[in-house]
Amino acid sequence: MSRRIDLHTHSAVSDGTDTPSELMRAAVAAELDVIALTDHDTTAGWQEAADALPAPLTLVPGAELSCVSDDGDGRQISVHLLAYQFDPSSAALVAEQQRLRTERRTRLRLMADRMAADGLPIDPDALFAGLADDAPAGRPHLARALVEAGQVADVNEAFERYLGNGRGYYLPRTDTPVEKAVDMIASAGGVTVLAHPWAYSRGPTVNAEVIEGLAACGLAGVEVDHPNHDSETRQRLRGLAAELGLLATGSSDYHGANKSISLGAELTDPEVFEELTARATGAPLVAGQPA
Ligand code: AMP
Ligand code: FE
Ligand code: FE
Ligand code: ZN
Secondary structure, eight states: OOOOEEOOBOOTTTTOSSOHHHHHHHHHHTTOSEEEEOOBTOOTTHHHHHHTOBTTOEEEEEEEEEEEEEOSSSOEEEEEEEEESOOTTOHHHHHHHHHHHHHHHHHHHHHHHHHHHTTOSOOHHHHHHTSOTTSOOOHHHHHHHHHHTTSSSSHHHHIIIIISTTSTTOOOOOOEEHHHHHHHHHHTTOEEEEOSTTOGGGSOOOOHHHHHHHHHHTOOEEEEEOTTOOHHHHHHHHHHHHHHTOEEEEOOOBOGGGSSOOTTSSOOOHHHHHHHHHTOOSSOOEEOBOO
């Protein structure tokens, strides 16, 4: 039987519900042979996943980076970049993470100050006092504070009334430009794959010219088989990948109980995976140890 390879999953270290060790056990239960751990903007789950890795499983250390890109039509949009087997201690990466952390805190402070000035029950100093140094400061912190103050019933209402894109207190983030991220990961010995490039249901997407430009920057592949791509979209994307010499991957984008999709619901062809991992020189694959 051909190896079952799922290259995009989230643990509770970002917005999934399984701890990294639970995720590794779930991967074995789903009869996967290879799993990539790709938490949003963090490698904090790598160690736990590696330590808990069951024998039949291979772990691909990775992350899903939040980036900005031109959509090809002059608009700046949010895109996700899967990064695999990079060295997380690379100087360029560490510097960019520090920049993002600082920018996020500045932005959260501005949003909190504006809310307080308008008389909403937010105490910016208390908010920041309760924020861990390494936590990616963001809107969820403000949303929870509004819930705790009884201003809204739940986090969802906080986003709908105050914090969502287009609402009164929304401020944009200054994420990494995607070309820069491709370059940074390459210089850290890793490889990159554009996540769910044409998942229209998630918001605006980049056009084919932008993907061509990224291929020229060193992008290795595009995620073709993804739950948010319909069959017609997959066909067009697969055609574009072939034309541009990009690898076409497949993955579930599993988030545990936070989304309905199962581990291994979408898979990557073993030959494609071999090509992808052959290009990486940063962090090695991790092989599971017999108990
Ligand atoms: P930020 O990074 O500060 O822009 O906040 C983004 C985070 O807010 C996302 O990772 C989501 O977890 C959360 N989020 C965004 N929109 C909503 C929403 N409508 N309801 C609940 N959480 C949301
Ligand atoms: Fe997510
Ligand atoms: Fe994503
Ligand atoms: Zn994801």
